[in-house]
Amino acid sequence: MSFSFDIKHAESGSLARVGTINTPHGPIQTPAFIPVGTKATVKSVLPEAMKDLGSQALLSNAYHLYLQPGSDVLDEAGGLAKFMNWPGPTFTDSGGFQVLSLGVGFKKVLAMDAQTFRRDDVIAGNKDRLAHVDDEGVTFKSHLDGSMHRFTPEVSMQVQHQIGADIMFAFDECTTLHNTRPYQELAMDRTFAWAIRCLDEHKRLTEERIGKPYQALFGVIQGAQYEDLRKKAATDLGTLESSGQSFDGFGIGGALDKGQLGTIVSWVNEILPEDKPRHLLGIGAPEDLFVGVENGCDTFDCVLASRIARTSAVYTMEGRFNLSNSRFKRDFTPIDSQCDCYTCTHYTRAYMHHVFRGKEIISATLATIHNERFIVRLVDQMRQALLDGNFADMKADFLGRYTHRSGQSRD
Ligand SMILES: [Zn+2]
Numbered sequence: 394m395s396f397s398f399d400i401k402h403a404e405s406g407s408l409a410r411v412g413t414i415n416t417p418h419g420p421i422q423t424p425a426f427i428p429v430g431t432k433a434t435v436k437s438v439l440p441e442a443m444k445d446l447g448s449q450a451l452l453s454n455a456y457h458l459y460l461q462p463g464s465d466v467l468d469e470a471g472g473l474a475k476f477m478n479w480p481g482p483t484f485t486d487s488g489g490f491q492v493l494s495l496g497v498g499f500k501k502v503l504a505m506d507a508q509t510f511r512r513d514d515v516i517a518g519n520k521d522r523l524a525h526v527d528d529e530g531v532t533f534k535s536h537l538d539g540s541m542h543r544f545t546p547e548v549s550m551q552v553q554h555q556i557g558a559d560i561m562f563a564f565d566e567c568t569t570l571h572n573t574r575p576y577q578e579l580a581m582d583r584t585f586a587w588a589i590r591c592l593d594e595h596k597r598l599t600e601e602r603i604g605k606p607y608q609a610l611f612g613v614i615q616g617a618q619y620e621d622l623r624k625k626a627a628t629d630l631g632t633l634e635s636s637g638q639s640f641d642g643f644g645i646g647g648a649l650d651k652g653q654l655g656t657i658v659s660w661v662n663e664i665l666p667e668d669k670p671r672h673l674l675g676i677g678a679p680e681d682l683f684v685g686v687e688n689g690c691d692t693f694d695c696v697l698a699s700r701i702a703r704t705s706a707v708y709t710m711e712g713r714f715n716l717s718n719s720r721f722k723r724d725f726t727p728i729d730s731q732c733d734c735y736t737c738t739h740y741t742r743a744y745m746h747h748v749f750r751g752k753e754i755i756s757a758t759l760a761t762i763h764n765e766r767f768i769v770r771l772v773d774q775m776r777q778a779l780l781d782g783n784f785a786d787m788k789a790d791f792l793g794r795y796t797h798r799s800g801q802s803r804d
Pocket of ligand 1: 737738764
């Protein structure tokens, strides 16, 4: 088995740590931000450019790749990394989130703020409901062509083994903050039962597919905003062993109330085994990354950096703004004067304004390179600050200047 996690430094007085996740496709220095290439591509950016901007790994989505081109195609191609010409480690999200979010129609954001979110944002009416959950799995209608499919824990494992990412996630039932407490309990029991089935099927497939690189399996901790449920999930999944197999790491998923993000994550990470990596699913806004790192998360993914880039929104040390705004028409400075990315080294805000206004394809490429670099580098800086013993100062300095707040987003 060529998967391991080494902790190099553990912060005293907090849950933060610095380490290395070793995978068959190479190491990941943690904490690390993992950019998202949902359908085996980070939209508009070449893999070489992702490597150049410091991306250590990429995360794709099992649900999307199962529907198109089909996970068997990736298997035949030699796995996800080879298929998309990415030389490093890869992750796949299990499909549970997408099956349910696309199925229930609550779009791609799990309400980040329990105070302001409305019922209408979450359930788009029963008529549009494309997914039905039962104890065995989920039956859903493809958002592409309306065809009917069924995902069970076993199917998710088969699909993810065919895709061949280094790190996979167990199939879980993802709830929203809107769901009632009894429903959260039901979903959590189901997620636990599914976790056992995932481990069993994972074990069977690992033995059956001799000669393939080892794929690590992470269990997913649900429980929404409830302390007892989160702690129970962390205890149960953290110690779970089935067919002689336990989880290689953990994902923290589901509805995360932004105001309580640090509290929820610390409930879970105080319980999970220290020697296994922890991934915070769908979190990537700068201020949330600090909270995740100081509460013991090792890796993060979020589609926001690339998605907002395509709408001309960019992150900078002074906050987030839109390059299509007319105030940038004659601004011949870089997007962020402190950024070392390809875009900031070679182009001005005026040029970026021009290509966005002209709807030129290069606008997406250049803005995505900048945003992904900004977030990857920010987490790299947090890692260095932990090693240097000045994380608190670095955080205060960054947040003192950076003000925009944005939510959770999975794809
Ligand atoms: Zn830049």
